[in-house]
Amino acid sequence: MPHYITQPAGRAGGDFRIPGDKSISHRALMLGSIAEGTTEVRGFLESEDCLATMKAMRTMGVRIEQFAPGALRVYGVGLRGLRQPGRALDLGNSGTAMRLMTGLLSGQTFDSELIGDASLMKRPMERVAAPLRLMGARIDTDQGRPPVRIGGAAALQGIRYTLPVASAQVKSAILLAGLYAQGATMLIEPGITRDHTERMLQSFGCPVQAAHGEVHMTPVERLVARSLEVPGDFSSAAFFMVAGSIAAGNGLTLRGVGVNPTRTGLLDILALMGADLRLINHRSAGAEPVADIEVRPSRLQGIHVPEHLVPLAIDEFPALFIAAACAQGETRVTGAEELRVKESDRIAVMAEGLTALGVSCEVLPDGIRIQGRPAEAPAGEAVFAGGTIDSHGDHRIAMAFAVASLRANAAIRIDDVANVATSFPDFPAIATAAGLHLRAVP
Numbered sequence: 001m002p003h004y005i006t007q008p009a010g011r012a013g014g015d016f017r018i019p020g021d022k023s024i025s026h027r028a029l030m031l032g033s034i035a036e037g038t039t040e041v042r043g044f045l046e047s048e049d050c051l052a053t054m055k056a057m058r059t060m061g062v063r064i065e066q067f068a069p070g071a072l073r074v075y076g077v078g079l080r081g082l083r084q085p086g087r088a089l090d091l092g093n094s095g096t097a098m099r100l101m102t103g104l105l106s107g108q109t110f111d112s113e114l115i116g117d118a119s120l121m122k123r124p125m126e127r128v129a130a131p132l133r134l135m136g137a138r139i140d141t142d143q144g145r146p147p148v149r150i151g152g153a154a155a156l157q158g159i160r161y162t163l164p165v166a167s168a169q170v171k172s173a174i175l176l177a178g179l180y181a182q183g184a185t186m187l188i189e190p191g192i193t194r195d196h197t198e199r200m201l202q203s204f205g206c207p208v209q210a211a212h213g214e215v216h217m218t219p220v221e222r223l224v225a226r227s228l229e230v231p232g233d234f235s236s237a238a239f240f241m242v243a244g245s246i247a248a249g250n251g252l253t254l255r256g257v258g259v260n261p262t263r264t265g266l267l268d269i270l271a272l273m274g275a276d277l278r279l280i281n282h283r284s285a286g287a288e289p290v291a292d293i294e295v296r297p298s299r300l301q302g303i304h305v306p307e308h309l310v311p312l313a314i315d316e317f318p319a320l321f322i323a324a325a326c327a328q329g330e331t332r333v334t335g336a337e338e339l340r341v342k343e344s345d346r347i348a349v350m351a352e353g354l355t356a357l358g359v360s361c362e363v364l365p366d367g368i369r370i371q372g373r374p375a376e377a378p379a380g381e382a383v384f385a386g387g388t389i390d391s392h393g394d395h396r397i398a399m400a401f402a403v404a405s406l407r408a409n410a411a412i413r414i415d416d417v418a419n420v421a422t423s424f425p426d427f428p429a430i431a432t433a434a435g436l437h438l439r440a441v442p
């Protein structure tokens with residue numbers, strides 16, 4: 001089974017471009033496919049999750065050309081131009097693809113079925129199916145899990161809906177179905193979540209207003225194709241923000257990173273912990289803000305992570321837990337039960353790995369307490385013992401423990417790492433260039 005062997009490194013440094021954003025790449029394919037005209041996408045993330053979405057759109061008759069690395073032409077077929085797939089659409093490991101596609105397919109005239117890998121087949125789908133049914137969609141799940149079967153030709157109505165969980169996937173699924181509904185759709189969010197769908201819909205000509213935790217969308221006759229530049233993925237950059245903070249060295253510069261404020265909770269959390277992070281060269285990529293991020297080594301302090309920052313940093317907790325182990329004192333995370341329904345139960349799996357490397361932690365129902373270094377421990381000393389980590393097939397767990405090798409005193413073996421390719425195929429190469437001693441064994 002593919003695994004990583006890491007050796008203690010201690011120092012990190014360098015200047016890197018961060019590959020394209022996964023969330024935005026999925027959305028560019030979906031909206032480009034149902035727009036009228038040709039959408040040119042640059043900076044597209046060629047990862048397995050996004051390629052699963054690409055394959056699904058092609059199966060439904062959309063022509064998509066990859067004309068250079070990370071550059072696509074999506075020949076939109078219009079809102080009503082998708083064709084019935086001849087088989088179940090396999091969305092691999094991608095929760096985003098499955099949930100957003102459930103919304104999109106609810107508005108089609110044909111029946112469809114969505115499946116995925118072993119991890120995705122265990123993830124909750126009623127969170128999207130239930131509100132979509134309220135709109136008139138016909139959706140079956142297997143006791144709340146995939147396969148998701150969607151009946152065609154449902155007459156959808158816009159809804160006013162309060163989301164029970166802070167979830168951009170649920171919000172986006174409803175907005176995509178809302179494109180096919182009679183009347184407006186209005187959503188109330190319990191916490192701020194990433195707003196890439198709203199921004200992209202707006203730039204494709206569909207009016208979306210968002211303010212004070214409410215999103216309002218009025219369906220349009222057509223979406224108009226629009227060229228897009230995908231910013232670097234903040235969630236991929238996160239591993240290097242932590243690496244640059246916990247390792248010795250001159251620090252790291254991460255170029256072209258998407259800094260949409262609905263994604264950058266980790267910057268606030270690390271700042272509260274005392275990290276030395278600086279955003280420079282602010283610019284924009286279409287509807288999304290972009291910057292370069294400079295990170296320098298720092299002495300981190302444990303904190304209680306403010307709960308309102310949790311949805312803004314939802315994918316960054318595996319990396320953050322590594323930073324917490326290197327901080328002085330205790331770090332406590334609460335209000336983060338959503339971590340239990342990601343590609344793995346990220347609270348349990350991170351706790352298992354931290355414990356295996358000699359870090360003491362206590363699992364809470366909705367979070368974790370992690371004991372960092374005692375006050376008297378010198379900065380920069382090893383925090384992690386060597387050992388073996390089971391990533392449970394979760395890309396972010398694998399990458400987080402690879403970063404831990406910067407403060408380890410012996411080799412760490414990380415098992416079941418193939419899924420790193422779902423979000424960050426270039427991780428081993430960039431990590432090695434940044435100073436990690438990482439060997440990827442196929």
Ligand SMILES: O=C(O)C1=C[C@@H](OP(=O)(O)O)[C@@H](O)[C@H](O)C1
Nearest residue numbers: 023096166167168169170314315
């Ligand atoms: O909308 C998206 O692109 C995503 C939303 C988040 O999931 P939830 O909506 O389940 O919080 C996040 O964890 C996922 O990686 C990507």
Ligand SMILES: C=C(OP(=O)(O)O)C(=O)O
Nearest residue numbers: 093094095096097315342
């Ligand atoms: C949770 C994640 O992705 P998804 O829900 O799309 O599988 C992630 O990338 O951390």
